[in-house]
Amino acid sequence: MELSIAKEIIEAYGFTADNVSLQQIGSGHINRTYLLSSLKDNKKYILQNVNAEIFKDPSAIANNIKIVADYLKTHSPEYLFPAPITTLNGDLMAHYNNEYWRLLPFVDNTLAFDTLSDTKQAYEAAKQFGKLSRLLNEFNTSALTITIPGFHDLAWRYEQFTFALNEATINLKANPKEIIETALHYHFIVDYFRSFEHSKEFPDRVMHHDTKISNVLLNASTNIGVCVIDLDTLMPGKFISDLGDMIRTYICAFSENETDLNKVKIRLPYFEATVKGYLAEMSTILTPTEKELILFSGKYIVYMQALRFLTDYLNGNIYYPITYATQNLDRAKNQFKLLSELFENEKILQGIIDECLS
Incomplete structure (x- = not known):
């Protein structure tokens, strides 16, 4: 060895x-x-x-997975939970x-993809993440430990951003002035989330919290979904965490590292496939409020990720690995471009959602 x-x-x-x-x-x-x-x-x-x-606390991760595994073994023994x-x-x-x-x-005869090349992959991946949450619909979320506190807490991420902005040097703040103004402008997303955050119609669920395409296994021959993997962040959360992250990472052909912002566009077929796949499992348990927030879930997660990249840049690049000094700034620009695409195409995207729900 x-x-x-x-x-x-x-x-x-x-x-x-x-x-x-x-x-x-x-x-x-x-x-x-x-x-x-x-x-x-x-x-x-x-x-x-x-x-x-x-x-x-790695032991908390292990305990979370064991508790969920025991529950699924009892209530859904046919489900593959590695x-x-x-x-x-x-x-x-x-x-x-x-x-x-x-x-x-x-898991034999399976593949994990780094990028999506077919709408079927998006559909099957979204369906698998939705299936896990559906099977855990009756599970007591309070039994799980939060493995990363505040992981998808947008209000807290915004506070981190404003603190970094206040502490950053004049030179660091000068270059991204326009992006900083954009970040401040979208604060209404935080306010909107707070308006229903504690509603009974917006329950805590067991969420994966990291639904990128590489965290689901698909059959190597058919691309049919098999199971989800990498369960470190399996913990209580809101449905927008999983669906929003899928929207963020599935609907654009290019990752956050793309610097040509003209390439950052929404692929409508991939958006439709993602929503359809998720709703194929979750439509029967989502509340009316949650169904109204499907498009918002994408805005929420994209905005949060943009803030995290910008915050890291203002902090001197201490969290995300970079290959050049302004990479986190470029990543933030990329995500704000994707966020603007969600707003500019809102009517079309909502129409797709309404059709999927019907």
């Missing part, structure tokens, strides 16, 4: 360094992920390091030298 993984981690799961092979996989920036192949029986597993710098395998000692994670590792079953 050539990769620098402590033998104690491997041994905690009953393997030794000389009877496994390891290959680093995945495109995530938070956790390190490896394909572990047993040389004894040719079985495959996913070995993943949980980043304790981001997730301050929960971690316990160590030889029965622990939910292997802990050694201040590192936390988990071993997951490998």
